[in-house]
Amino acid sequence: MDWEGLSRALAARYGSPRHGNPTDPTDCLFYLMLSRKTPIRTAARVYKRLRATVRGWDGLLGLTQVELVRLLWGSGLEEIRAGHLLAVAGLLRDRFGAVTLEPLRQWPDDECLAFLMSLPGMGMKTALCVMLYGLDRPVFPADAHCIRVLKRMGVIDARLAHRPAQRELARIVPGHLGYVLHVNLVAHGQQICTARCPRCAECVVANYCLLGEAAQQAAEGQLPYGESLRRT
Numbered sequence: 715m716d717w718e719g720l721s722r723a724l725a726a727r728y729g730s731p732r733h734g735n736p737t738d739p740t741d742c743l744f745y746l747m748l749s750r751k752t753p754i755r756t757a758a759r760v761y762k763r764l765r766a767t768v769r770g771w772d773g774l775l776g777l778t779q780v781e782l783v784r785l786l787w788g789s790g791l792e793e794i795r796a797g798h799l800l801a802v803a804g805l806l807r808d809r810f811g812a813v814t815l816e817p818l819r820q821w822p823d824d825e826c827l828a829f830l831m832s833l834p835g836m837g838m839k840t841a842l843c844v845m846l847y848g849l850d851r852p853v854f855p856a857d858a859h860c861i862r863v864l865k866r867m868g869v870i871d872a873r874l875a876h877r878p879a880q881r882e883l884a885r886i887v888p889g890h891l892g893y894v895l896h897v898n899l900v901a902h903g904q905q906i907c908t909a910r911c912p913r914c915a916e917c918v919v920a921n922y923c924l925l926g927e928a929a930q931q932a933a934e935g936q937l938p939y940g941e942s943l944r945r946t
């Protein structure tokens with residue numbers, strides 16, 4: 715894969731949006747915990763409400779679980795989410811003396827990842843997103859959009875399950891392009907290369923894509939489209 719060319723084409727089309735993610739690592743951590751399995755607008759609304767109530771993140775520990783569940787109302791899985799938020803806040807204060815990820819700025823990448831993944835409710839994708847958005851690290855978090863698009867492009871085996879695909883992409887995507895590729899592949903997956911029906915005729919990166927090439931051949935009558943899909 716020509717990663718440089720792909721990242722340039724995607725950035726020119728989508729403009730590298732941050733998708734609402736804060737720049738501060740601790741803000742980023744709690745924002746991402748709220749945005750898991752929740753529409754982005756809902757997560758942003760609940761995050762704003764929570765932030766305004768607790769002010770500093772140490773304020774989380776002054777809330778009871780019931781109060782926190784009430785504040786998280788509308789985000790879904792409120793009981794579980796509240797439990798994870800309180801547990802993470804407690805662990806950070808025990809470890810660093812405050813509810814903060816600031817010390818991680820000095821840590822190497824592998825230690826940051828191991829620590830973040832050890833926190834309650836954190837998976838690999840969320841941990842890598844905290845590193846990418848909040849700590850400016852050269853990593854590539856692969857969410858469902860990134861995985862779907864890169865499978866269709868033929869970068870990874872289409873039969874790979876979600877977690878092995880995440881690990882494989884974290885390994886093969888060049889770290890220095892991690893941010894640009896992640897944010898723009900998410901935008902591409904949301905807008906054009908959607909789960910139900912990729913709009914290949916409108917795709918600016920079809921020349922990097924096996925499925926796009928197959929669709930083009932089918933349109934030109936060189937290959938039946940169904941046959942093209944089977945080959946990818």
Ligand code: SF4
Binds near residue numbers: 863914925927
């Ligand atoms: S050509 Fe089609 S399948 Fe390939 S990335 Fe573009 S929209 Fe997705």
